Amino acid sequence: MLSREKNELLCRVGPGTPMGEVFRRFWNPICLASQVPEKRDPLRVEILGEHLVAFRNAAGEIGLLPEACLHRSVSLALGRVESDGIRCLYHGWKYAIDGRVVDLPNALPDAQPTLRSRSYPVREAGGLVWAYLGPPEKQPPFPRWPFFKVPVANMRVNRINADVNYMQQLEGGTDSSHVGILHTNFARPGWERGEFSANPDTDNPAALSTADLAPTLDLEDTDFGFHYAAMRELPGDADGLHNVRIVPIVMPSTRIIPSVALQFVIFEVPMNDTRTATFGVTFRPDGGPVDQWKLNEASGRHDPALFCEQTNRYLGSWANNFGQVRENMDRDWSGIHGVVMEDMAMQMTQGPIADRSVEHLLAADKAVVRARQQLLESAQRVAEGKDPIGVHADLSAVMGCDRSVPPSTRWQELVPGHPARTT
Numbered sequence: 001m002l003s004r005e006k007n008e009l010l011c012r013v014g015p016g017t018p019m020g021e022v023f024r025r026f027w028n029p030i031c032l033a034s035q036v037p038e039k040r041d042p043l044r045v046e047i048l049g050e051h052l053v054a055f056r057n058a059a060g061e062i063g064l065l066p067e068a069c070l071h072r073s074v075s076l077a078l079g080r081v082e083s084d085g086i087r088c089l090y091h092g093w094k095y096a097i098d099g100r101v102v103d104l105p106n107a108l109p110d111a112q113p114t115l116r117s118r119s120y121p122v123r124e125a126g127g128l129v130w131a132y133l134g135p136p137e138k139q140p141p142f143p144r145w146p147f148f149k150v151p152v153a154n155m156r157v158n159r160i161n162a163d164v165n166y167m168q169q170l171e172g173g174t175d176s177s178h179v180g181i182l183h184t185n186f187a188r189p190g191w192e193r194g195e196f197s198a199n200p201d202t203d204n205p206a207a208l209s210t211a212d213l214a215p216t217l218d219l220e221d222t223d224f225g226f227h228y229a230a231m232r233e234l235p236g237d238a239d240g241l242h243n244v245r246i247v248p249i250v251m252p253s254t255r256i257i258p259s260v261a262l263q264f265v266i267f268e269v270p271m272n273d274t275r276t277a278t279f280g281v282t283f284r285p286d287g288g289p290v291d292q293w294k295l296n297e298a299s300g301r302h303d304p305a306l307f308c309e310q311t312n313r314y315l316g317s318w319a320n321n322f323g324q325v326r327e328n329m330d331r332d333w334s335g336i337h338g339v340v341m342e343d344m345a346m347q348m349t350q351g352p353i354a355d356r357s358v359e360h361l362l363a364a365d366k367a368v369v370r371a372r373q374q375l376l377e378s379a380q381r382v383a384e385g386k387d388p389i390g391v392h393a394d395l396s397a398v399m400g401c402d403r404s405v406p407p408s409t410r411w412q413e414l415v416p417g418h419p420a421r422t423t
């Protein structure tokens with residue numbers, strides 16, 4: 001449970017807010033690389049309550065500027081993209097990718113003001129476009145995510161936008177105990193007959209090797225935030241092994257969910273206080289290709305009633321009951337098709353910003369609580385002029401893990417690339 005004041009602090013991310021300042025100290029994904037194509041259409045970008053426009057110049061470099069023209073605030077997203085910048089349609093002011101106004105056709109030749117818009121540093125990596133919106137003197141090194149080494153064509157890189165606060169999305173992914181329950185269709189095949197047969201699909205992150213619904217959680221702070229292990233008893237004769245699922249929570253709002261074979265890196269990027277862009281990168285640790293079609297089907301993104309491919313928008317709401325078909329619920333546990341669509345429905349019904357002053361938490365929510373604590377601690381640190389947790393962490397070997405091991409195994413040994421917390 002959180003007081004209303006702390007909940008506000010945690011959830012509000014606009015310019016000048018404490019949590020907005022935390023997010024601005026990190027490189028965040030802002031869009032898919034494929035959303036800023038070479039054909040040079042500008043893209044409206046909303047992030048942390050700021051309205052921006054992204055575009056590519058002829059050299060393929062991406063500019064990220066405020067959407068409103070400096071002249072009289074017309075949207076540059078309707079502008080013409082030229083070889084060396086973007087030109088406002090209204091009176092033709094042209095901006096280079098660094099924000100300099102390089103042409104003012106409606107200004108007299110002897111009265112040309114020198115003007116410069118804000119512009120943010122942008123990088124492209126792993127099929128995503130990343131930006132840093134914080135103070136220039138605090139800009140951290142660009143992170144080295146493990147998937148940057150994998151060919152983009154071998155990964156699944158996607159996005160879903162939903163009208164909900166980022167923290168609900170992050171908490172959903174920080175909460176191991178819902179996996180065996182909400183995602184019963186994948187996690188506990190045979191449930192409708194009162195039986196359990198492990199789902200053999202090593203790609204599916206909801207395919208647990210056990211029907212244990214109350215995992216024991218163990219947490220440890222790391223340089224990047226924290227990681228936790230959910231330990232589950234295995235059924236019957238399992239050679240004395242138990243199952244361990246380790247999820248790294250990378251500050252400020254990223255997690256890595258493992259399946260047995262794949263890694264799902266999921267970034268929750270606040271567009272504003274009540275809208276979140278979820279970017280997902282799925283890859284094989286050996287760099288081999290993933291089965292895009294199969295993963296799409298398992299996630300539920302293939303259903304046009306719930307997801308729009310063109311806009312990346314989640315379409316579930318009470319108007320369509322979030323896709324739930326109640327007649328099916330004798331054989332379909334949630335009545336909602338797909339892991340992501342099940343998650344989305346849960347998080348949307350908590351409201352645009354969940355009221356955490358009325359909740360009743362259990363030991364199963366330990367990791368959720370730790371994520372909140374670390375974010376609030378980071379807000380405090382930034383307010384004191386210090387660095388937020390995780391901003392300089394080495395992410396190059398941070399991985400999730402789903403393994404069955406003897407209970408005597410120290411779970412941290414399964415993820416040797418997770419640096420211990422040093423600050």
Ligand code: FES
Binds near residue numbers: 069070074089090092
């Ligand atoms: S409003 Fe953009 S040039 Fe006038």
Ligand SMILES: [Fe+2]
Binds near residue numbers: 172179182183
């Ligand atoms: Fe889930």
